Amino acid sequence: MTNKAKSVGVIGLGSMGMGAAKSCINAGLDVYGFDLNPKALEELSLAGAKAVSSSALDFAEQLDAVLVLVVNAKQVNAVLFDSGLAAALKPQTAVMVSATISAEDAKAIHQKLSQYQLLMLDAPVSGGAAKAATGDMTVMASGSLEAFEKLQPVLDATAAKVYNIGEEIGLGATVKIIHQLLAGVHIAAGAEAMALAARANIPLDLMYDVVTNAAGNSWMFENRMKHVVDGDYSPKSMVDIFVKDLNLVADTAKELKFPLPLSSTALNMFLSASNAGFGQEDDSAVIKIFDGINLPGVEK
Amino acid sequence: MTNKAKSVGVIGLGSMGMGAAKSCINAGLDVYGFDLNPKALEELSLAGAKAVSSSALDFAEQLDAVLVLVVNAKQVNAVLFDSGLAAALKPQTAVMVSATISAEDAKAIHQKLSQYQLLMLDAPVSGGAAKAATGDMTVMASGSLEAFEKLQPVLDATAAKVYNIGEEIGLGATVKIIHQLLAGVHIAAGAEAMALAARANIPLDLMYDVVTNAAGNSWMFENRMKHVVDGDYSPKSMVDIFVKDLNLVADTAKELKFPLPLSSTALNMFLSASNAGFGQEDDSAVIKIFDGINLPGVEK
Numbered sequence: 001m002t003n004k005a006k007s008v009g010v011i012g013l014g015s016m017g018m019g020a021a022k023s024c025i026n027a028g029l030d031v032y033g034f035d036l037n038p039k040a041l042e043e044l045s046l047a048g049a050k051a052v053s054s055s056a057l058d059f060a061e062q063l064d065a066v067l068v069l070v071v072n073a074k075q076v077n078a079v080l081f082d083s084g085l086a087a088a089l090k091p092q093t094a095v096m097v098s099a100t101i102s103a104e105d106a107k108a109i110h111q112k113l114s115q116y117q118l119l120m121l122d123a124p125v126s127g128g129a130a131k132a133a134t135g136d137m138t139v140m141a142s143g144s145l146e147a148f149e150k151l152q153p154v155l156d157a158t159a160a161k162v163y164n165i166g167e168e169i170g171l172g173a174t175v176k177i178i179h180q181l182l183a184g185v186h187i188a189a190g191a192e193a194m195a196l197a198a199r200a201n202i203p204l205d206l207m208y209d210v211v212t213n214a215a216g217n218s219w220m221f222e223n224r225m226k227h228v229v230d231g232d233y234s235p236k237s238m239v240d241i242f243v244k245d246l247n248l249v250a251d252t253a254k255e256l257k258f259p260l261p262l263s264s265t266a267l268n269m270f271l272s273a274s275n276a277g278f279g280q281e282d283d284s285a286v287i288k289i290f291d292g293i294n295l296p297g298v299e300k
Numbered sequence: 301m302t303n304k305a306k307s308v309g310v311i312g313l314g315s316m317g318m319g320a321a322k323s324c325i326n327a328g329l330d331v332y333g334f335d336l337n338p339k340a341l342e343e344l345s346l347a348g349a350k351a352v353s354s355s356a357l358d359f360a361e362q363l364d365a366v367l368v369l370v371v372n373a374k375q376v377n378a379v380l381f382d383s384g385l386a387a388a389l390k391p392q393t394a395v396m397v398s399a400t401i402s403a404e405d406a407k408a409i410h411q412k413l414s415q416y417q418l419l420m421l422d423a424p425v426s427g428g429a430a431k432a433a434t435g436d437m438t439v440m441a442s443g444s445l446e447a448f449e450k451l452q453p454v455l456d457a458t459a460a461k462v463y464n465i466g467e468e469i470g471l472g473a474t475v476k477i478i479h480q481l482l483a484g485v486h487i488a489a490g491a492e493a494m495a496l497a498a499r500a501n502i503p504l505d506l507m508y509d510v511v512t513n514a515a516g517n518s519w520m521f522e523n524r525m526k527h528v529v530d531g532d533y534s535p536k537s538m539v540d541i542f543v544k545d546l547n548l549v550a551d552t553a554k555e556l557k558f559p560l561p562l563s564s565t566a567l568n569m570f571l572s573a574s575n576a577g578f579g580q581e582d583d584s585a586v587i588k589i590f591d592g593i594n595l596p597g598v599e600k
Binding site (some may be wrong): 161179180185195197215216220253263292 | 427463481482489493495499502505507509515544559560562590
């Protein structure tokens with residue numbers, strides 16, 4: 001008998017979870033989808049899910065593995081423990097926790113899962129909705145060899161690249177948080193640069209073109225400052241997500257007693273944007289904290 | 301008779317100037333090379349320069365164009381005006397000023413060149429020594445159509461991409477400075493992220509690998525944090541260059557009365573590194589401002 005999972009329950013069918021769940025279907029796994037949004041359930045059902053439900057408890061016995069793709073630690077705890085799911089899962093079921101959470105939260109969740117003899121992979125993901133849809137996410141994971149082995153079919157189905165950071169739960173979370181430090185600072189830096197360009201009467205499309213063809217480029221600049229050039233702040237990923245993630249960075253720094261001059265500045269910029277009413281807009285809307293400039297599609 | 305330059309004097313044969321001068325030779329232009337370093341003169345002479353000298357004044361009459369690739373505005377003024385060169389050049393000679401300088405300095409230089417009926421292109425470059433060597437620099441230029449036309453053979457020979465920002469002298473300088481804002485913040489952010497990873501006991505080569513395969517990547521992270529992973533701080537580009545360039549960013553912000561929270565923080569990080577004795581090391585040595593961590597190749 002193989003240890004590898006044949007069935008997986010995906011909890012959280014947002015843009016990432018939906019893509020991951022469909023990738024698992026495409027890879028031949030038995031997929032169960034769970035979300036509170038009936039439209040998402042219908043979409044996954046049509047895509048070939050074995051079953052869908054608003055509660056994972058309904059199918060706990062059928063699952064070899066669980067992939068949790070919700071927003072934060074509070075939601076992870078709600079879907080795994082408050083719901084009663086952990087108690088209902090078969091012993092040795094492997095739970096892949098892919099929310100962006102702190103190392104401390106990851107360790108606490110691991111401890112609780114262990115009480116039910118459940119395996120855990122601390123496995124945050126990166127790549128956005130597009131990579132999730134094609135099964136090409138980047139996964140930065142830590143956990144036991146057992147957990148890696150059992151989840152290998154899920155990792156194969158959803159990820160182009162899997163980093164094994166080590167056995168210690170919390171390392172995966174920390175790597176993701178350090179990654180988010182860079183992502184957040186790069187968006188804020190892009191906004192600062194484009195705001196200065198606007199103030200200096202440099203055409204923003206030209207500034208964008210120069211940077212994306214030179215050494216000042218970043219993945220985030222290229223992706224997010226396009227929204228500024230187009231004046232389109234409809235949320236692909238929201239300002240408030242980076243308020244959350246840069247707060248996780250700050251928590252990590254506090255825990256390690258480590259100074260982070262740029263990240264703390266970037267957090268304040270996203271906080272200012274959220275406080276000014278832009279929390280639900282695209283994260284590129286952090287540029288709206290700058291006054292005295294004209295931006296495409298923004299009325300003053 | 302064509303207006304395009306057939307001969308060009310390249311002043312400043314450092315890594316960028318040497319590459320540009322050789323690219324001009326390869327393109328069939330008559331190239332005159334000027335530098336205080338006799339080794340650089342010998343290298344360019346062997347590469348096929350028409351003539352080389354420590355003083356451009358010796359060949360002023362032969363030049364249709366001048367490409368100035370020195371370090372700062374003070375040096376630009378020294379080689380063009382203090383030396384007597386501007387007075388000796390033929391009227392309508394086109395001077396391409398490619399140092400990274402402020403818009404104000406560019407305008408002042410333009411005014412002085414105009415007094416001698418010389419054309420000017422405000423034309424900072426990007427791409428590093430490698431791109432200069434292959435004639436693939438990025439040029440962000442502003443100036444008159446006449447200046448663009450006369451310098452076209454030089455631009456064709458040295459640049460893969462030429463941005464025409466407009467006619468107003470100073471726009472080229474400003475675009476370059478905004479580009480440097482991003483480059484400097486990205487190096488400092490990379491250092492902050494890698495320092496935090498070191499503190500959290502994440503292997504730095506793995507952290508580097510994750511970031512360079514995910515959305516947190518930047519051109520500078522990929523290029524400079526490799527030096528940190530390798531523990532090699534031999535200067536490709538020095539900490540003190542970013543002290544200079546981020547001070548130009550600060551001057552620009554002051555002139556435009558514009559707040560730059562991230563750039564001013566990054567400037568302080570490079571200043572701290574320079575003040576601690578790392579000014580002549582590779583700019584990635586900004587990571588050495590962080591205490592309480594172990595870095596490859598760095599003894600504490």
